Amino acid sequence: MSGFSIGVDIGGTFTDVVLIQENGAVHVAKGISTTKAYEKGIFTLVERLLKELKLKPADCTAVVHGTTVATNAIIERKGARTGLITTQGFRDVLELRRIRIPKLYDLEWEKPEPLVPRYLRVEVDERMTHKGEVFNQIKKESVREAMTTLKQQGVESVAVSLINAYANPAHEQQVREVLREVAPDMHVTLSSDVLPEMREYERTSTTVINAYVMPVMKRYVASLEGGLRGAGFKVPLLLMQSNGGTMSAELACETPMHVVESGPAAGVIAAHHLARKAGINNAVALDIGGTTAKASLIEDGQVTYAKEYEVGAGFTRAGHAF
8 A cells, every 4th residue: 555645736827736655755746727617627637646656546645725716716706796794883894994005195096895795785783782791682673684685686695793793692693593594505604703803894804705705615625525535535625724724624614714825825834844944044935826926924934924914905906916
């Protein structure tokens, strides 16, 4: 038996597969990304390597995947049709954003359009205080009315971000219960689940991003896992996280916000490993793909982590993201 592990990276232009055998031998396959069905490119490359090396899928010990599928869905505006349910008076949090702009004093810069347009943002009657105390008990009828509105607009996924839900998630949980009754097939993301922290814009925008890419990731991962199982692979699929770690495919489908920077993060981890092997303590990792370019600093032998980041937030007039 010859065990081996597989690493897969998908970008907007190329798909790369790396196969590492137990004896340390490294084999690489590269091809054009099949953008209409990214997983097809993976299957083609993996099959080619296995055939060339005369290996069996059942002997694989790990499949780790870094991908920009979620990133590209956001930047190219190809995510799910998403609705937002929020507290009365907070419908325009996504519009107000923060004062930050890519270039100071640039009076011609225009804010990118929110992932959820205003007509798909609806309010419900409820209010929680900053201490987590119920100020206005949620009116479930207003939730049903909100969901009726969103269903009529063909929404596929719903983000729920109620004021002060980070202090007490009870009202958001009740919203989810109602949604399960009236729209059991709807994808739902609660802010209290994905980012239970104060600061309304950050919490709401993160929740929206999770809801926006969730259906895309679920379809993609289901197809990828199905193809791997059909080919004879028995190990679970692991996806790279934005922090450089890995997570199960199942968890990635429920919180895809954690894999938005999956591909670029994998590049940084690889650069860090190579720098360490070469005895280099200070380096800059640059990852240029067909859709985005990313840079990260490696200082004193350590990878630099950011507490927050924005995806597609800085646009030129031509609409390109930096």
